[in-house]
Amino acid sequence: MEGPRSVKKEELQDLTNLINYVFRTSSNKEPDMHICFPIFISEQNLDNLLVFVDETTQKPVSHMGTWINDFNYFGEPMKVGYLGSVCTHPDFQGQGLASRLLDEVFNHLENNGVDILLVSGGRGLYQRAGCKRVGEVKWHNISKQDTHPKFDVAIDxxxxxxxxxxxxxxxRTKRGLANFKTLVEAAALARCVNAKSKVYLAKTGDTPLAYIQGLHTKDGSIMIYEWAGDRSVLIELASYIANTCQNETRWPVPSWEKTLLSLLPSINASVTKTDTLSGTYKIIRFAPFIDKISSYLTELYGAKKLSGFDEENRQVLLYENERIALNPEDMLTMLLSGKLPNNLPPKMQQLFEKALPLPLPWPIGFDYI
Ligand SMILES: CC(C)(COP(=O)(O)OP(=O)(O)OC[C@H]1O[C@@H](n2cnc3c(N)ncnc32)[C@H](O)[C@@H]1OP(=O)(O)O)[C@@H](O)C(=O)NCCC(=O)NCCS
Structure with a gap:
């Protein structure tokens, strides 16, 4: 077995065939993974598609794909890695190939300056390697009611x-206009769940105010999976969408969307469940990640400098004259889920009670892989 290594240009078609076989044709679905993910599964991303290649057939038999994005975190540049289309051909499963690829993925991401990783899955393979379900999302049901929006609505x-x-x-991820167009056209997540993606834009004249991407599912429901723009307009736009919907309109709203969460009751939206964010997360480069969130905490809360470093199997946080060392999983749970340990020193306690859980890259928008 050759690897783990990046896929070569001449192997890309065989890799696409493998991914399409595992995720699509083996369960009688259309082989459209490369259409879902035209930037991720593409020649421009070869370096980030890691494989094992069978030496007899010279074909990739196991794959773990990453997609590395520049990310703007409240003005701080971050690098966010996404992991997807993870597969091993059935003839080669259970030999540890995916587990070995995952180790290599972590090295690859670290070498490429990635701060945090999002995995579109939560199986044992990822959890054993420290990728955890984190954060908090409140699923809202948007009720139908009389609305008189003060804006025009354009679809797609x-x-x-x-x-x-x-x-x-x-x-936000830095998409750029060309990539944005490609991602909207591909509407990956909608295709993966057999739904139809529609984008609703609220505007006055030529001025865009807010947009919502809704996934129209087979049962006539609409799931709101990406949004941007003025939050009070978004609320009205969601209400408008709910009125056009034959079934339920559902909106997973994460904890950091404070404006949305405070305005949703005004349109009689009810919380149907509280869940973690979808998929799993792992901090890849702890010290730089803490450095970046420290700038955000300073700007927002007037916090002093927070710094972090790795120490043997633990991660250490320093704040003023305080220090705490936790294993990486407990650190992840504290920072990304806001579960504070009992022995947290008082100044950290005071800061973290208001600042955690941290806002995070959103897993199910147009960037989904
Ligand atoms: C998941 C998958 C990539 C694992 O690949 P692999 O090379 O067999 O992985 P490893 O040998 O390193 O073992 C890791 C996983 O395979 C399971 N496994 C071990 N032996 C196995 C066997 N003989 N047959 C099937 N699965 C086996 C392990 O239990 C472990 O699964 P877990 O994550 O549920 O704990 C592969 O089973 C696959 O392609 N599945 C279908 C696509 C898929 O579900 N991808 C993941 C999307 S999130």
Whole structure:
């Protein structure tokens, strides 16, 4: 077995066939994974698609794909890695190939300056390697009610409008107009769950105010999976969408969307369940990650400098004259889920009670892989 290594250009078609076989044709579905993920499974991303190649057939038999994105975290540049299309051909499963690829993925991400990883899955393979379900999402059901929006609604508008709104989001992947167009057209997650993606844009004249991507499922429901723009307009737009919907309109709203969470009751939205974010997360480069969130905490809360470093099997946080050392899983749970340990020193306690859980890259928007 050759690998783990990046896939070669001449092997990309065989890799696409493997991914399509495992995720699609083996369960009688259309082989459309490369259409779902045209930037991720592509020649421009060869370095980030790690494989084992069978020496007899010279074909990839196990794959773990990463997609490395520049991310704007409240003005701080971050690098976010996404992991997806993980598969081993059935003839080669259970030999530890995926587990070995995952180790290599962590090295690869670290060498490429990635701060945090999102995995679109939560199986044991990832959990054993320290990727955890984190954060908090409240699923809202948007009720149908009389609305008189003070804006026009355009469906599937030119991406330029969406891009303009996206640029003003305080947390966002850097897509650029061309990639944004490709991602909207591909609508990966909608295809993967057999739904139809529609984008609703609220605008006045030529000025975009807010947009929502809704996934229309077979039973006539709409799931809101990405949004940007003015939060009070978003609330009205969600209400407008609910009125056009034959079944339920559901919106998973994460804890850091404080404005949305405070306004949702005004349109009689009810919380149907509280869950973690979808998929799993892992901090890849602890010290730089803490450095970046420290800038955000200072700017937002006037916090002093927070710093972090790895020490043997633990991660250490320093704040003023305080220090705490935790194993990486407990650190992840504290920072990304806001579960504070009992022995947290008082100044950290005071800061973390208001600042945690941290806002995070959103896992199920157009960037989903
Ligand atoms: C998941 C998958 C990539 C694992 O690949 P692999 O090379 O067999 O992995 P490893 O040998 O390193 O073992 C890791 C996993 O395979 C399971 N496994 C071990 N022996 C196995 C066997 N003989 N047959 C099937 N699975 C086996 C392990 O229990 C472990 O699964 P877990 O994550 O549920 O704990 C592979 O089973 C696959 O392609 N599955 C279908 C696609 C899929 O579900 N991808 C993951 C999307 S999140």
């Amino acid at each position: 508008p030119p991406v330029e409008y969406l891009n303009e709104l996206w640029l003003n989001e305080p947390m």
